[in-house]
Amino acid sequence: xxxxxxxxxxxxxxxxxxxxxxxxxxxxxxxxxxxxxxxxxxxxxxxxxxxxxxxxxxxxxxxxxxxxxxxxxxxxxxxxxxxxxxxxxxxxxxxxxxxxxxxxxxxxxxxxxxxxxxxxxxxxxxxxxxxxxxxxxxxxxxxxxxxxxxxxxxxxxxxxxxxxxxxxxxxxxxxxxxxxxxxxxxxxxxxxxxxxxxxxxxxxxxxxxxxxxxxxxxxxxx
Ligand code: CO
Numbered sequence: 001x002x003x004x005x006x007x008x009x010x011x012x013x014x015x016x017x018x019x020x021x022x023x024x025x026x027x028x029x030x031x032x033x034x035x036x037x038x039x040x041x042x043x044x045x046x047x048x049x050x051x052x053x054x055x056x057x058x059x060x061x062x063x064x065x066x067x068x069x070x071x072x073x074x075x076x077x078x079x080x081x082x083x084x085x086x087x088x089x090x091x092x093x094x095x096x097x098x099x100x101x102x103x104x105x106x107x108x109x110x111x112x113x114x115x116x117x118x119x120x121x122x123x124x125x126x127x128x129x130x131x132x133x134x135x136x137x138x139x140x141x142x143x144x145x146x147x148x149x150x151x152x153x154x155x156x157x158x159x160x161x162x163x164x165x166x167x168x169x170x171x172x173x174x175x176x177x178x179x180x181x182x183x184x185x186x187x188x189x190x191x192x193x194x195x196x197x198x199x200x201x202x203x204x205x206x207x208x209x210x211x212x213x214x215x216x217x218x219x220x221x222x
Pocket of ligand 1: 043044066100101
Protein backbone atom coordinates (compact mmCIF):
# COMPACT_ATOMS: atom_id res chain seq x y z
CA UNK A 1 0.00 0.00 0.00
CA UNK A 2 1.31 3.44 -0.89
CA UNK A 3 1.97 5.97 1.84
CA UNK A 4 -0.88 8.10 0.53
CA UNK A 5 -3.45 5.30 0.72
CA UNK A 6 -2.21 4.57 4.19
CA UNK A 7 -3.68 7.87 5.37
CA UNK A 8 -7.23 6.60 4.82
CA UNK A 9 -6.35 3.34 6.45
CA UNK A 10 -5.04 5.34 9.42
CA UNK A 11 -8.24 7.35 9.46
CA UNK A 12 -10.44 4.25 9.67
CA UNK A 13 -8.28 2.87 12.46
CA UNK A 14 -8.57 6.18 14.31
CA UNK A 15 -12.37 6.17 13.98
CA UNK A 16 -12.44 2.62 15.34
CA UNK A 17 -10.23 3.58 18.28
CA UNK A 18 -12.50 6.50 19.16
CA UNK A 19 -15.81 4.69 18.84
CA UNK A 20 -14.53 1.51 20.47
CA UNK A 21 -14.62 2.96 23.97
CA UNK A 22 -17.18 5.68 23.24
CA UNK A 23 -19.79 4.85 20.55
CA UNK A 24 -21.21 8.41 20.77
CA UNK A 25 -17.85 10.08 20.23
CA UNK A 26 -18.62 11.48 16.76
CA UNK A 27 -22.27 12.21 17.48
CA UNK A 28 -21.14 14.43 20.34
CA UNK A 29 -18.30 15.94 18.30
CA UNK A 30 -20.71 16.91 15.52
CA UNK A 31 -22.99 18.83 17.90
CA UNK A 32 -20.75 21.77 18.75
CA UNK A 33 -17.34 22.84 20.00
CA UNK A 34 -16.50 24.61 23.24
CA UNK A 35 -12.72 24.43 23.65
CA UNK A 36 -11.15 26.22 26.62
CA UNK A 37 -7.89 26.73 24.78
CA UNK A 38 -6.69 28.50 21.70
CA UNK A 39 -3.24 27.58 20.38
CA UNK A 40 -1.20 29.68 17.95
CA UNK A 41 1.86 27.75 16.81
CA UNK A 42 4.33 27.17 14.01
CA UNK A 43 3.36 25.17 10.91
CA UNK A 44 6.43 22.98 11.47
CA UNK A 45 5.43 19.31 11.14
CA UNK A 46 7.45 18.41 14.23
CA UNK A 47 5.21 20.40 16.56
CA UNK A 48 1.72 18.83 16.41
CA UNK A 49 -0.57 21.02 18.51
CA UNK A 50 -3.03 18.53 20.04
CA UNK A 51 -0.44 15.84 20.50
CA UNK A 52 2.14 17.75 22.57
CA UNK A 53 -0.47 18.91 25.08
CA UNK A 54 -2.51 15.71 25.12
CA UNK A 55 -5.78 17.28 24.05
CA UNK A 56 -8.47 15.48 22.10
CA UNK A 57 -10.69 16.64 19.25
CA UNK A 58 -12.82 19.57 20.34
CA UNK A 59 -10.48 20.66 23.12
CA UNK A 60 -8.19 23.20 21.45
CA UNK A 61 -8.81 25.80 18.72
CA UNK A 62 -5.72 25.93 16.55
CA UNK A 63 -4.04 28.43 14.27
CA UNK A 64 -0.63 27.73 12.76
CA UNK A 65 1.65 29.65 10.43
CA UNK A 66 5.37 29.99 9.75
CA UNK A 67 7.07 31.06 13.00
CA UNK A 68 3.78 31.55 14.91
CA UNK A 69 3.31 35.20 13.98
CA UNK A 70 0.41 37.43 15.00
CA UNK A 71 0.38 40.22 12.42
CA UNK A 72 -2.39 42.72 12.86
CA UNK A 73 -2.91 42.97 9.09
CA UNK A 74 -3.23 39.19 8.75
CA UNK A 75 -6.99 38.70 8.51
CA UNK A 76 -6.51 34.98 8.97
CA UNK A 77 -4.98 35.06 12.44
CA UNK A 78 -7.11 38.06 13.45
CA UNK A 79 -10.29 36.22 12.45
CA UNK A 80 -9.26 33.11 14.36
CA UNK A 81 -8.52 35.13 17.51
CA UNK A 82 -11.75 37.07 17.16
CA UNK A 83 -13.83 33.93 16.77
CA UNK A 84 -12.05 32.15 19.60
CA UNK A 85 -12.55 35.01 22.04
CA UNK A 86 -15.98 36.32 21.12
CA UNK A 87 -17.81 33.16 20.11
CA UNK A 88 -15.99 30.25 21.69
CA UNK A 89 -15.00 32.32 24.72
CA UNK A 90 -11.74 30.46 25.23
CA UNK A 91 -10.19 30.84 28.67
CA UNK A 92 -6.55 30.68 27.56
CA UNK A 93 -4.67 31.68 24.42
CA UNK A 94 -1.23 30.16 23.99
CA UNK A 95 1.42 31.36 21.56
CA UNK A 96 3.79 28.42 21.20
CA UNK A 97 7.11 28.77 19.41
CA UNK A 98 9.81 26.14 19.12
CA UNK A 99 13.59 26.02 19.18
CA UNK A 100 15.18 25.23 15.80
CA UNK A 101 12.41 27.17 14.05
CA UNK A 102 13.29 27.51 10.37
CA UNK A 103 11.32 30.75 10.06
CA UNK A 104 13.24 32.40 12.87
CA UNK A 105 16.52 31.06 11.46
CA UNK A 106 15.74 32.47 8.01
CA UNK A 107 14.97 35.88 9.53
CA UNK A 108 18.44 35.95 11.10
CA UNK A 109 20.08 35.67 7.68
CA UNK A 110 20.33 39.15 6.14
CA UNK A 111 19.40 38.48 2.53
CA UNK A 112 16.53 38.75 0.06
CA UNK A 113 14.11 35.87 0.61
CA UNK A 114 11.59 36.92 -2.05
CA UNK A 115 7.95 36.44 -1.08
CA UNK A 116 9.04 35.58 2.45
CA UNK A 117 10.50 39.07 3.04
CA UNK A 118 7.33 40.70 4.41
CA UNK A 119 6.61 37.70 6.63
CA UNK A 120 10.14 37.44 7.98
CA UNK A 121 10.31 41.17 8.59
CA UNK A 122 8.07 40.77 11.62
CA UNK A 123 10.75 38.54 13.16
CA UNK A 124 13.51 40.90 12.04
CA UNK A 125 11.58 43.67 13.82
CA UNK A 126 11.60 41.55 16.99
CA UNK A 127 15.38 41.27 16.62
CA UNK A 128 15.67 45.04 16.20
CA UNK A 129 13.50 45.72 19.27
CA UNK A 130 15.69 43.44 21.37
CA UNK A 131 18.95 44.20 19.60
CA UNK A 132 21.06 45.02 22.66
CA UNK A 133 20.11 41.84 24.51
CA UNK A 134 20.62 39.62 21.45
CA UNK A 135 23.99 40.95 20.30
CA UNK A 136 25.31 40.53 23.84
CA UNK A 137 24.83 36.75 23.47
CA UNK A 138 28.08 35.45 21.99
CA UNK A 139 26.99 31.88 21.23
CA UNK A 140 25.05 31.85 17.97
CA UNK A 141 22.78 28.94 18.95
CA UNK A 142 21.92 30.64 22.24
CA UNK A 143 21.16 33.89 20.42
CA UNK A 144 18.90 31.96 18.02
CA UNK A 145 17.12 30.29 20.96
CA UNK A 146 16.62 33.63 22.66
CA UNK A 147 15.15 35.15 19.50
CA UNK A 148 12.65 32.25 19.40
CA UNK A 149 11.61 33.14 22.97
CA UNK A 150 11.47 36.89 22.34
CA UNK A 151 9.40 36.29 19.20
CA UNK A 152 6.88 34.29 21.25
CA UNK A 153 6.69 37.09 23.78
CA UNK A 154 6.16 39.74 21.11
CA UNK A 155 3.49 37.68 19.33
CA UNK A 156 1.72 37.07 22.64
CA UNK A 157 1.83 40.83 23.18
CA UNK A 158 0.26 41.26 19.75
CA UNK A 159 -2.60 38.99 20.85
CA UNK A 160 -3.08 41.19 23.92
CA UNK A 161 -3.24 44.28 21.69
CA UNK A 162 -6.51 43.09 20.11
CA UNK A 163 -9.78 44.69 21.11
CA UNK A 164 -11.39 41.27 21.41
CA UNK A 165 -8.94 40.11 24.10
CA UNK A 166 -8.90 43.41 26.00
CA UNK A 167 -12.68 43.73 26.13
CA UNK A 168 -13.31 40.12 27.02
CA UNK A 169 -10.74 40.26 29.81
CA UNK A 170 -12.34 43.34 31.36
CA UNK A 171 -15.82 41.85 31.11
CA UNK A 172 -15.19 38.22 32.05
CA UNK A 173 -11.64 37.95 33.41
CA UNK A 174 -10.49 35.83 30.46
CA UNK A 175 -8.75 34.92 28.21
CA UNK A 176 -5.31 34.84 29.75
CA UNK A 177 -2.50 34.92 27.17
CA UNK A 178 0.52 32.66 27.59
CA UNK A 179 3.87 32.18 25.82
CA UNK A 180 5.48 28.76 25.48
CA UNK A 181 8.44 27.26 23.65
CA UNK A 182 8.60 23.63 22.56
CA UNK A 183 11.99 21.94 22.71
CA UNK A 184 12.43 19.46 19.85
CA UNK A 185 15.34 17.76 21.62
CA UNK A 186 13.31 16.76 24.68
CA UNK A 187 9.67 17.10 23.64
CA UNK A 188 9.14 19.31 26.65
CA UNK A 189 7.28 22.60 26.75
CA UNK A 190 8.79 25.60 28.48
CA UNK A 191 6.39 28.16 29.91
CA UNK A 192 7.96 31.59 29.47
CA UNK A 193 5.70 32.81 32.30
CA UNK A 194 4.93 36.05 30.55
CA UNK A 195 3.19 38.50 32.86
CA UNK A 196 -0.17 38.88 31.10
CA UNK A 197 -1.57 41.52 33.46
CA UNK A 198 1.60 43.63 33.37
CA UNK A 199 1.80 43.52 29.57
CA UNK A 200 -1.87 44.45 29.34
CA UNK A 201 -1.40 47.37 31.72
CA UNK A 202 1.79 48.56 30.01
CA UNK A 203 0.46 48.48 26.46
CA UNK A 204 -2.82 50.17 27.35
CA UNK A 205 -0.98 53.48 27.44
CA UNK A 206 -1.51 53.62 23.67
CA UNK A 207 -3.13 50.30 22.70
CA UNK A 208 -6.18 50.61 24.93
CA UNK A 209 -9.09 49.57 22.71
CA UNK A 210 -11.64 49.05 25.44
CA UNK A 211 -13.55 52.30 25.04
CA UNK A 212 -16.20 52.58 22.33
CA UNK A 213 -16.15 56.01 20.62
CA UNK A 214 -19.40 57.95 20.84
CA UNK A 215 -19.87 57.81 17.06
CA UNK A 216 -19.77 53.98 17.06
CA UNK A 217 -22.69 51.89 18.23
CA UNK A 218 -20.65 48.81 18.90
CA UNK A 219 -17.04 47.79 19.07
CA UNK A 220 -15.13 46.81 15.96
CA UNK A 221 -13.80 43.55 17.30
CA UNK A 222 -10.31 44.11 15.96
CO1 CO B 1 8.94 26.93 13.18
